[in-house]
């Protein structure tokens with residue numbers, strides 16, 4: 001390969017063209033069901049060469065250059081789609097009184113004869129994500145997510161992979177324009193199967209069916225969406241060039257004729273009592289449904305009345321969602337186990353007699369800390385009327401939406417005789433070291449968390465630290481998930497982060513080769529070793545974050561990597577933190593205070609940590625952060641963004657400006673050099689005008705700084 005410096009312009013142009021096509025092909029292979037042909041390292045090398053050539057020949061940067069796509073696939077991946085009619089959300093009712101008030105409001109608004117019944121429909125509120133499908137001349141032309149209600153994401157090719165969504169309407173003579181709205185969701189069974197697959201592949205699992213459905217629909221590659229069994233219920237419409245029926249019920253039946261699935265639990269009733277009766281029926285059958293629902297939606301059945309009622313700001317006046325109360329269930333507390341976290345925190349976990357709450361079988365619940373078990377909250381408040389939790393107790397469990405199950409109550413009458421008060425251990429169950437509640441320096445009170453003081457000798461902390469090291473935000477090693485880490489630790493294959501990188505070499509010399517272990521083979525083992533090798537050049541901040549130093553989260557790791565630039569400077573500072581100037585340099589970094597500085601000092605004075613860190617650095621060569629450019633048109637300028645931005649999110653705008661060497665501020669002052677104002681800009685725009693600060697719009701911004709790079 002010719003050195004970049006030796007390339008002629010013609011050669012550079014030809015190579016950039018080749019690289020663009022090649023990288024695009026590898027992107028597609030990577031995203032389509034994880035079938036890359038080259039390793040991440042080889043892929044990175046291609047990108048780096050592309051970038052190096054572009055830096056030498058900026059005038060040759062192609063429109064379709066991979067460098068313009070980098071990092072933005074995830075942020076601005078889908079085209080925007082503007083809904084012909086906005087997709088609104090629903091007002092909520094939390095009890096029967098709210099429902100009575102909803103109907104009374106409708107009657108008042110329409111000045112209806114008190115004797116005239118107002119039929120209303122009732123149907124489950126599906127816990128998925130809404131989608132709007134546009135059909136022209138009976139053919140599906142576009143599909144858009146709700147987005148902010150006005151502008152969503154164009155996910156047409158993904159929607160086409162969902163079997164429940166017809167690409168051609170089945171009904172006779174459909175209107176020219178038909179916009180169908182409904183909910184995309186995933187069944188419990190499909191969700192479980194997918195998570196099992198993810199776990200077996202050592203990939204992170206999903207939290208709940210709703211998030212999974214959303215993530216699956218918003219995949220850049222339709223092949224991935226197609227591999228996820230998504231379903232769709234149709235229940236509403238947007239723009240229609242003609243109306244096939246004059247009632248809600250009639251419209252939904254027509255949707256079925258068109259080939260959509262409609263919810264079988266939808267009914268129409270003339271009295272509130274019957275409506276509420278149906279609500280209770282749906283609530284009763286909820287645990288048996290194969291999908292999540294979080295309430296019942298009532299809608300005025302007559303469409304003429306709907307249009308008279310119209311909309312009040314964000315909600316239609318003719319519909320409301322009657323939410324289910326958080327699900328509760330009684331079960332038995334079988335045991336209280338203590339888990340040891342990465343930083344030594346001892347967390348009590350309730351092992352429960354399995355119980356179904358809201359369609360999900362719950363077997364564990366976190367008990368947070370020692371006080372929580374006693375019936376004391378984090379701010380000293382009384383929990384469960386002060387009742388403590390004892391093994392054998394009958395406890396009431398609550399599970400609401402995404403939140404972790406909580407234990408709300410204890411039935412003291414059913415407490416077994418002789419049930420002992422739970423005594424929180426003062427020794428770590430994993431290593432036997434003392435467990436203590438540290439003093440909180442700020443409040444002067446004992447911390448609510450008890451910690452194992454075993455540090456590096458504690459095997460539980462070691463395993464948790466390893467799990468953290470390979471996790472998504474840190475080294476993100478494919479095929480090395482929690483299960484594999486636990487097994488490798490147990491088998492003595494790895495004890496710390498540095499060992500991961502010598503795994504291949506040691507395995508080659510070992511008699512107990514990984515490929516011969518249960519669940520492994522020659523291919524999967526060598527794939528894992530390759531995945532590990534790919535991370536030898538991981539970004540510097542990931543390696544810092546991966547160390548799992550207390551108080552050093554992902555953002556702090558980024559701040560450190562950016563401030564010190566490379567491993568050598570970072571190490572030089574960390575070994576000299578006892579020197580006041582070096583310590584002060586550290587705390588002068590934006591976002592870093594004494595808590596982090598002390599934690600770093602403690603970490604880097606512990607010989608065993610230093611040993612792991614040095615051995616790790618023999619194996620990995622972290623990639624230093626890309627420094628902000630100094631020759632951009634906004635370098636050194638203070639920029640404020642205000643109003644709504646359309647081409648990028650606020651976070652994206654901030655990151656871009658910082659990358660270009662600008663300082664982003666939240667308020668306008670005399671120091672402001674530039675205001676980027678989108679639609680809806682208010683007081684900041686006025687102030688900037690008063691102060692004579694240069695003001696441009698989003699297009700002006702891109703004109704100045706060039707396209708997204």
Ligand code: IVH
Nearest residue numbers: 088089090124125126129130235236297316
């Ligand atoms: S009707 C103008 N019916 O709930 C009202 N929405 O909180 C149009 N949803 O964004 C919505 N099941 O995603 C309606 N049976 C149902 C629903 C339902 C779920 C969702 C929908 C909407 C949200 C509003």
